[in-house]
Amino acid sequence: MCGIVTAIATNNVVPVLLEGLRKLEYRGYDSAGLAVLSGELTRLRSAGRVAELAVLADQAGLSANIGIAHTRWATHGVPSERNAHPHISAGLAVVHNGIIENFESIKLSLQARGYVFESETDTEAIAHLIHSKLATTPDLFDAVRLATNELMGAYAIGVLSEADPFRAIVARRGSPLLLGIGEDGMYAASDTAALLQVTRKVVYLEDGDLAELRRDSYRVMLPDGSPVEREVHISSLSADAVELGQYRHYMQKEIFEQPQALGNTLEMIAGGGSISPLHFGARAPEVFDGVRRVLVLACGTSYHAGLVARYWLESVAGIPCTVEIASEYRYRKSVPEADTLVVVISQSGETADTLAALKHASALGMTRTLAVCNVPESAIVREAALRFITRAGPEIGVASTKAFTTQLAALALLTLSLAKINGRLSETDEADYLSALRHLPVAIQKVLELEPQIEAWAQRFASKEHALFLGRGRHWPIAMEGALKLKEISYIHAEAYAAGELKHGPLALVDKDMPVIAVAPADELLEKLKSNLQEVRARGGELYVFADAGSEIPESEGVHILHMPEHYGMLSPVLHVIALQLLSYHAALVKGTDVDKPRNLAKSVTVE
The missing domain is CATH 3.40.50.10490 (Glucose-6-phosphate isomerase like protein; domain 1)
Structure with missing residues (x-):
């Protein structure tokens, strides 16, 4: 939902920003915009597709070495140019993903101090709040840090200032954001796909992290201002993986990628592999031991995968299973039971409702948690005790296809692992199930021929x-x-x-x-x-x-x-x-x- 790209480099970053936004279009959006610094702050916005924004940038002959860009999915305020990001406060520009829950009180306070709001968004309140901090804290990084400490809700933000043209500041809590370390500059984005054009070296920011980007360096700090090191990863994604290729649409491409996606997901049982709790991590035998019931938390398509798994878990593994819509689960009084395995399912691993439900279940004492997810470094994966990465590859189409079928494969393995632990899986049955799982890619190919x-x-x-x-x-x-x-x-x-x-x-x-x-x-x-x-x-x-x-x-x-x-x-x-x-x-x-x-x-x- 929404997308951010930030870039500071030795060369013109406008093409990088626009291409990054194109790679983030799959996240869903209704407007787009960018702001760059080249002597002064220049902002372009469009209540339409990224292609329209690119035309505006070309007509303006836009060129700069530092900039931020954004695709917006409307939450506060209708889709319009006026509500599109970036939002500006006296030479300071901000892009933002997420929702600021206390923006109304912040807005009232800022209006009392003379700030004028031109949009209906919560993001404009962030821009004015950061600007207000600069009055007493002249350093942009510190101003962003102090402002974010007052924000309640979810955010990933990118910030530029005319008064500080040699760095960009980014921060995150609840919404995904990662850094890209390039040969010619530093970058940040909501998704690795946006940065494959310039680098595969990425740093995943943790909740609460802030980062300063300069052309040849970066630093990450915690909300209290103390420095912190985050591991540099080499992304396994390739630029080709997010290209359309011979297909008319990404959805068609991803439907036809399912034999390969299932084969990759089930690689551990190829050949002589057998059913094992270790498919779910080194701690799985300990976590699975004594599990008496399963609670599945998910939304949308992932919820449907959980419903299928309920039939499997109860009929094959003999374990009672409840499946709940994650957005409803934490808002009712439930009865926690410590011997429950909580399974959360998410394609992105950043689904806000599912992440909140996982944290709620853990807070209730249900700490036997398993994430079934397609993104290894996502928030849900980091939060869960165990994880199963589905290896579907990047899924660009909004309507989930290969993520769903690989989730089903993971849940089938979970069912069989629990059945084996409970003594409900004979050697003959195990061999038959393994044969069926290994044959799935071939069987899927036959369906595609229809x-x-x-x-x-x-x-x-x-x-x-x-x-x-x-x-x-x-x-x-x-x-x-x-x-x-x-x-x-x-x-x-x-x-x-x-x-x-x-x-x-x-x-x-x-x-x-x-x-x-x-x-x-x-x-x-x-x-x-x-x-x-x-x-x-x-x-x-x-x-x-x-x-x-x-x-x-x-x-x-x-x-x-x-x-x-x-x-x-x-x-x-x-x-x-x-x-x-x-x-x-x-x-x-x-x-x-x-x-x-x-x-x-x-x-x-x-x-x-």
Whole structure:
């Protein structure tokens, strides 16, 4: 959510700032802007895409050795040029990600001192607050430090000042920010992808850190002003990993990267590997010992992964599992139990609600925590006792695809590890599960080969305004994920139900204009699902059924069947969701929506 790029170098940084913003577009935004120092402070802003900002910069002939840039996702104030960042206070410019919870009291105090506000944002209060500190603390670094000590909420900020043109100041709490160490300068950004153009050497700032950037040096300090060393990492990402390549959209690219992503995630069991708690870290045997229940905390797509895992954990490992929406969990009184394994799931590892829920669970005494995440140095990974890095690679499209399926792979390994610890996994079963996991990339590739048939389906119902998704058992969450994908990127209103719930209300919506998409694996609930599908046909509803081989659901008028390549038992949800991802993608293409950057949404949700 939002993106920051800061640069100070020996060469012109404007192209670096703009390219960095382009690489951060996936995070979601509705306006963009930049400010540079070249004798005086120059600011450009656009209530639109980064491409529009680049045109303005080109028309202005902008060139400078130091600058800050930002993409904004509106929180305080409507999307507009007036509310776009950077915000200025008498020659001082600020960009900011996050939400300042006490900005209204800060604003009132500053207005009483004569400061005039031109926007509706909380960020402008930061700019004026820092400027006010300069009256008694002439050093810019100290002024930023004192100002951030008064801020409540989440922030990552970049600061420039006309009066101090040879350095930039950055700070973070709650929102991600990292430094880039280049040969020609120093940089900061919300995401490594923005800096791959200039360096792979990065420093991940911790909560509360402030950093001063000069052309040939940097220093990091704590909120009390004391210096601190942070480790320099060499990013494993390559510039090619975040390029579109042969694909039309990042979402399409990431759907088709899933065989490789699953192979990478499951590398530890390739060949002669076996199921082991050590997949989750050296302390895992100690943490897993005595676990009597599992609590999964997640949001959005990751929440759906947790719902699938609940079926696995209870049926295979014999462990009770509760799955909660992270944004709701910490706002109700719950009953903590020390023998609970708390599993938090997040693609970015910076999801504000999930991070807060993890901290809340730990504060309640539930310290057996595991993070399933795609970003090794993220806040959630650092906070948890154990971690499993999914190795999906960078996911640029806002609608999650390969992050979801690699989360499912991680949760399947967790299920089998706990089952083995509990004596519920025989050698024969372990061998069968390992074989199925190793075969997943091949099975996924076969599903991807169904794309032409799925595309034809998308053409048929993309003109509809509503859709209903049905599933049963462990495929009900997959129906939920399919509905989420369709509404995210095609803007077709879609809902998902456990198929047995049809007659308890949703059946009233079914008619010839309400397509019904059903997930129909050849499992123990298939006959029940067939009865539910008959209920739809009896009301004139048109069915689109993703059926396993052997499901024996005949195609007829109003009943369209797509046969999946093979039945995959416990791991069947992984295959079925890929078909639903393709369906949503092609429906969005027909409707002409912005597939990778759907309206009103952000990739990394770093505010509550």
